[in-house]
Amino acid sequence: MIDDMLRTPEAIRDAERWTAHNYHPLPVVISSAEGCWLTDVDGRRYLDCLAGYSALNFGHRHPTLIAAAHAQLDRLTLTSRAFIHDQFADFCRELAELCGKDLVLPMNTGAEAVETGIKVARKWGYQVKGVAPGQANIVVAEGNFHGRTTTIVSFSTDSDARADFGPYTPGFTVVPYGDLAALTAAIDENTVAVLIEPIQGEQGVVVPPEGYLPGVRRVCTEQNVLFIADEIQSGLGRTGDTFACDHENVTPDMYLLGKALGGGIVPVSAVAANADVLGVLRPGQHGSTFGGNPLACAVATEVVRLLATGEFQRRSTELGARLHAGLRSLIGRGLVAVRGRGLWAGLDIDPTLMSGREACERLAERGVLAKDTHGATIRLAPPLVITEEEIDHAPPQLPAPLAG
Known part of the structure; x- marks a missing residue:
């Protein structure tokens, strides 16, 4: 063997x-x-x-990405977000433009991007939608894989990921993947977001039925609920479009990105959304010492530029x-x-x-x-x-x- x-x-x-x-x-x-x-x-x-x-x-x-990393290693690798470095604005602007969004919040890992999306959706629910304090809920799908933090495994249906890691975080409703009727029925006045993978990777590269993603977009708009697309595995060219949502001409309210964003060199993740969503955050409410560091931004900016060619x-x-x-x-x-x-x-x-x-x-x-x-x-x-x-x-x- x-x-x-x-x-x-x-x-x-x-x-x-x-x-x-x-x-x-x-x-x-x-x-x-x-x-x-x-x-x-x-x-x-x-x-x-x-x-x-x-x-x-x-x-x-990849030679372009390696060259960017080498050049940045000779100049500056970390400042923390206490200061602004010269790679930060270009990365955020170019990624926001690739996503068609106003703002970007850089983090490190995919799980951090998901946690960020959850926090932003809850804060948006309380401050913008008017959900009663402590009552926000998010609709998610069976078979999901969004990471392995204690909050994320609380709504996992994978026993390996979830078992023996309780007590579990409340605030999530699980419905069958691809079932628009079940998703619609699960939304109530306290629902702040629907969080799904446009294609479920860990589950076995499961593609939802045609029309499902447009249906999710429509329902979220009608019910004043954020549509959060976890494109950490499916995004950035993997499926033949920049994002898997693009195949059905769907634009979510929030993209969760990671993995390929770091070019296989450094861990880079990001949340991209418009100002009416990401704008709910204020200094001190969320952050990361390494999120958006100079080395990460130098590499990730070149990733975005490679994708911008369409090749x-x-x-x-x-x-x-x-x-x-x-x-x-x-x-x-x-x-x-x-x-x-x-x-x-x-x-x-x-x-x-x-x-x-x-x-x-x-x-x-x-x-x-x-x-x-x-x-x-x-x-x-x-x-x-x-x-x-x-x-x-x-x-x-x-x-x-x-x-x-």
Whole structure:
């Protein structure tokens, strides 16, 4: 099996010895990377079909982003938000323009962006909508993944993420994903926001029914409720548009962004919304020492500029169609279903054949790295710099009988 590939398993044993077991990584030890390819400590190369859960949309060590990081490292790395640095305004302005919003609030991680969105929505509810103090609620969807803080896991339906982490934070109503009638029925006079992923990544790249997102937009407008789109995994080119919401011409009140925003170099997240929403915050009410730091802004500004060209959105659309065609040809040969959009796919394997974990281990043996989720599902999300040849290489590496 895969352990036999490594001549230095002590690196894996040391990691297990000195690290809390909050992850179950594949037994591969990576030492370098370039573009779509990873190299392990023994010199074996792997095609990266996970891209850091979309954090590496532009591949490993994209030269433009590396150059921006190097230049900034020689000048200034941190000031805290106690002062303004010379990279801050450009980043906030260019990201706001990309999102079509007035304001940006930079943070670090995706979970921080979600927590920020929750706080802003509650404050907006009290100050603007007039919800009674302490009564604000937010409607969320089953199968969601918005992070793992204590507040966020309080409305998770994943037992691994939620169990034994109570007491749980109140103020959330969970409805089935994709069910507009259930979402509408859950909204009341105290509802301040609907928080959903336009495509549920951790759940297995689940795309909602056509018309669902426009329906959510319409209901939120009618009921004076904020529509918050968690585009942390789905946004910034992954699905073939800048945002997954763009596929149905939907504009949320608030974007939650992260992962790819840091170019695979530094953690960067952000909330983007108009002034009538983000403008409820005042100094001292929310912040982060590292949020919007000079190094993060220098890299993230170049990310925004790469996206502004439209090149990566086009690549995701065109190469995504090629990827999905190759995967769909395997349905009936061990694959039960293929879902997704752009360069993002969820594959359901016949669970009587093997688990998703076993399939990923076999893929790794054949030089392709991917990630399983929820038993018998694999997620594929290669960097947007992948080539046609590399796309065509991936599906045949799926283990027999999936690939014949």
